[in-house]
Amino acid sequence: MAVKKRKISLFDILNVTGFTLFSLIVLYPFWQTVVLSFSDAEAASSLGVNLWPDRWIPDAYAFVFSYQNIMIAYLNTIIRTVVGTVLIVSFTVLAAYPLSKKDLPYRNFFTIFFLIAMFFSGGMIPDYLLIKNLGLIDSRFALILPSAVNVFFIIIMRNYFMTIDKGLEESAIVDGANYFQILIKIIIPISKPVIATVALWAAVYHWNEWFHALIYIQDDALDVLQTVVRDMLVAMDLTQAGSQMGGGGMSNADLMLSNVRAATVIISIGPIVLIYPFVQKYFVKGIMIGSLKG
Template identity: 85%
Template sequence: MGISRKKISLFDILNVSGYILFSIIVLYPFWQTIVLSFSDAKASSSLGVHLWPDRWITDAYEYVFSYGNVMKAYVNTIIRTVAGTFLIVGFTILAAYPLSKKDLPFRNVFTVFFLIAMFFSGGMIPDYLLVKNLGLLDNSLSLILPSAVNVFFIIIMRNYFMTIDKGVEESAIIDGANYFQILMKIIIPISKPVIATVALWAAVYHWNEWFHALVYIQDDSKTVLQIVVRDMLTAMDMTQNAQMGGGGMSTSQLLLSNVRAATVIISIGPIVLIYPFVQKYFIKGIMIGSLKG
């Protein structure tokens, strides 16, 4: 008896080839940025495809980490991201769980109130005046508290909670559990997909957000990484323009391109490292949370 072999069709070959080509197209710019960040000025100035640097150097990274208070700003950004993410996830859970109860008094009124806040905002000047009147100017809390409640996240999580079998809660109530115990011991453990999804969104927002730091923070020791990187690249660009007028264009331009690549890798590094751990929950959480109304 011969061993049966699965016949590979033309469709399978084209399908796999297409995925490989798509992966290369997506990954090449990222790899090119890594190569540029570790290349020297001579290699980065040459035209063509760069798949591997001629010589691995860390000059660009050394320049970035030696600029001003970039390390302090990096730590500030990490602290802001962690604290802000926990705060957003906590408030989202506490708001979404009651709204998922159909017997909640004035449930529709609360829902409409949240929706109005999602579609209409006071604007930048009222936000600034509110932060100022609360005494949060030049305070790290000004980067966390104004964004602690996100209505879109609440709606997504509320819809997910509504898909959970009500028999689970009814059984816990019969056993003597209250709603807080049900939330902490039953609902949260079985809601990892949507919680991981909201946490990822919140972490990406806080990691990339820089405008509030630009408006509310005056002390350089309290600023975030994106502001320092912005100032560094602006200063380098001005230096490059000055050297262009004096005949020193090439060195400045190449240094700027290397440093830009290094700042990209440094800026997205933590998010890239975190994403694989929550990716398996991401699609399930967003799909379930967006279907039930």
């Protein structure tokens, strides 16, 4: 039996062409950063489109990883991201599940309470005084605990839980299961899209966040990657400015500044870029379903 060939329409051609161009536009800056990070000083100083370096030189990466405390900061960032993400997802599930029950006493009060906390905060000074009075200065908990409860995530997950068929819970209750058992054995396994979405958001936040570390962390042994990278780039900028003010012109080290910046970008976003493809399939489904029901 002959297979009928599908006719390619003008829309299909334009659709494929458009998305291909869009993908290239999105990927080009990332690839340009990779090329720049592996280029030499001469290539970094030249203008134009560089799709492939003349020579693959890892000097910028060697410089970054030779910087003081960079590996300790990398480890601290990984610990912060993993622990912080686990806490955010756990507290989000534990808060969203009861709020998804329409028969929860004072449900509207708790929901409004959460919403007020989402839109209004005490500000930076009260936050700092609170962290200081709790004895969390120079502690990893200062970077993890303040963000452990995120109201936006709770609302998204609550709305997702409200779309789950109530018959599943009613059947489990008839069989003698309590609400905690239902949450662990039924709700969580079928809520992977929204949990993966929240976990991705939480991981990206903790990986990229540096301001709290700048305020609360004074011990170099507890520095996170973003603050160390920031200090390194600031120091290089000052060195470059001093060289130019001294009339030295463009030195070899000055030209490497752009290489080092590119290398720090790749090093900083590398883990997130590697993780994203594994959770991307859940991302759109999780956020769309979680935003449907109020």
